Amino acid sequence: MTAFILVAGAHTGGWVWRDVAAGLTDAGAQAYAVTLTGMDGEDSGNGGGRPAELETHIDELVRLIDQVGERDVVLVGHCYGIHPVRGAADRRPERIARIVHVEVGIPQDGDPALKLVPDQTVRERVLRLSTGGGGGTLPAPAVEDWQRWGSVTGLSAEALARLTERAVAQPLGTFTKPLRLSGAAAELPTTGVLCTANGSSIAVVEALVGMGDPAFQALADPRVTFFDLDTGRWPMLSAPRDLVDVLLRAAAGEGHRVAAAVRERPAHLRPFLIDVKERPRERTGRVDLHLPDAAGPRPAVVFVHGGPVPAGARPTPRDWPAFVGYAQYVAGLGAVGVTVDHRLHELTAYGRAADDIAEAIDLVRADPRVDGDRVALWFISAGGLLSADWLAAPPSWLRCVAASYPILAPLPGWGLADSRFRPAAVVRGAGRLPIVLTRVGLERPEIAVTVEEFVSAAADCGAAVEVIDVPLGHHGFETVDPTDASRAAVERAVRSVLGHLGAETD
Structure with a gap:
């Protein structure tokens, strides 16, 4: 049996994966929808009086991986969630069958999560709030501000309202602390789920690889696969059935590989x-x-x-x-x-x-x-x-x-x-x-x-x-x-x- 560990993005918790987790369970898999410390709206600390940081969340995922009894573990990260996912995979590579990136890039060693935040205004606000090195949080977005994080295409008015109502403040240290990697995670099979309404797609990936920049050649590795979803940045809410299908296929090693395409003249x-x-x-x-x-x-x-x-x-x-x-x-x-x-x-x-x-x-x-x-x-x-x-x-x-x-x-x-x-x-x-x-x-x-x-x-x-x-x-x-x-x-x-x-x- 495959175990999917589902890690949510900024301001959200395991609740965003409800329908996806149910679909995976119905398909015979085990699903763990994670709410990380400080993301439940009740406690921004780690139980020891210190605010939650990226390392707090990595440690939590490592402990969960150690407790999971299933042989194959697929780590799924959305938005901010990919940072603790890759950090945990780097420390337990022997347990991880695949890492799945849901509409998010691949952070490298030393990258803070803030680097992948798309909106300049949000980045500047985090840096301003972080001045002085203290703790603190980034307030949850208002309903009209979710567009700063990505396309809300496909979200019903009800889903967008629920996203806003249940969103919580994000501990600043989760954005600003660097991700430390040994390189082990880079050797693991990886899948990217690309949401076309948010501006990403397989075609965009192939174009980047075709540019010839060495930084993107890893995307042509045969262990890396891709899927397109015709929706916005929150497919777990806007297209949960499609996402379940993609996650199951990704775990089976399916998906588009760009290696063949880039052998031709771009x-x-x-x-x-x-x-x-x-x-x-x-x-x-x-x-x-x-x-x-x-x-x-x-x-x-x-x-x-x-x-x-x-x-x-x-x-x-x-x-x-x-x-x-x-x-x-x-x-x-x-x-x-x-x-x-x-x-x-x-x-x-x-x-x-x-x-x-x-x-x-x-x-x-x-x-x-x-x-x-x-x-x-x-x-x-x-x-x-x-x-x-x-x-x-x-x-x-x-x-x-x-x-x-x-x-x-x-x-x-x-x-x-x-x-x-x-x-x-x-x-x-x-x-x-x-x-x-x-x-x-x-x-x-x-x-x-x-x-x-x-x-x-x-x-x-x-x-x-x-x-x-x-x-x-x-x-x-x-x-x-x-x-x-x-x-x-x-x-x-x-x-x-x-x-x-x-x-x-x-």
Whole structure:
């Protein structure tokens, strides 16, 4: 018989696993839904007068593992719960058949749980409350604040109310104390349960592995499997039956393995769908200029990649076929194509990436071969959030903003709820600035929602948006879907942007 030890996330206890535990028991497994010390709403200490910390919870799980009589133990961690799970597994690896991460990353040795908290406001509050090194707690979220922790998609009004009513304050030491690992847990079979409505998916994992950063190669280990669930961050409440099925299959060694997929050429490194003539290319710092044959100052199109792109990814985005292809294509039509490596290496770095783009634009506009009063900005994928600053208050030299399969509002699990990077909220400031939006019909639902939000907001304020649809196109269609329809969409978008720059009439 398999024993599942279910460890809840921040502000919650074993009660969140009620339906999952019942389903596992009905399937013939043993389920232990754990409420850790300080998470019952009655006692924030460990019985000895000291506030509960991460080590308190690790010790509790170790004792439970030692008491479990079943041969195979599967440790399941959600949100904060993965930290004590991995800590306990590291100390009792011989007892653990598998670790399951439910919508949460893999913490490393020395990482505090705070590192995986998605929302910057929550992180800052924890650090502020922790000043002085004392104990204390982080108050439980109000009903409207759960979105800071992730998507509430799939939660009924009743479930969300119950989550709020039963939530308790979280001991600060559980967030701030580092996780200490020997490396034993890293050798155990692992499964990731990815909730697509929260912005994670198998496709995202494969893209990260395909970037080539050594930090993500462990995800391609054949001992690592993945499942997608079409729900938000709390599947134990929103999709308990589906989660039971996934946990049983994970314990049996099933699940998607990314190793086979990454043996092929990653999607972002496949050829650009249009064969373009090679043009001269010059590199200055993080900026590449793709130069046309035409003499005199020429208009420029600056292409802004998405991400996050790991710092160790090679090649970097300005050398990816799609960006080189776009820049060379516009250079062949008489404009300067510009590609930039900005530093969006993690979701918390949008501000730094915005600074990099502003610096690159200044460099481009100062180049004597560029007409600094005729510039277009073209945002790709998650780079779409970086369009917000330019839409909110367009400078006179900005003649057009383009976006291809963009993300135009922060996804729920990204922790950017209060950020300035919300194009749909600021598009009213764009006035009559031309906006060329390429939309793909086979977009991931959580991204498509942000595009529709933007299109609706733009229509309400009368923004000048041209929508180019690629009905059978996927995210990244320029290297994934080399069809006639895809080529026609790229050609139309490029011609439209250059038309707004006056490049084709010079």
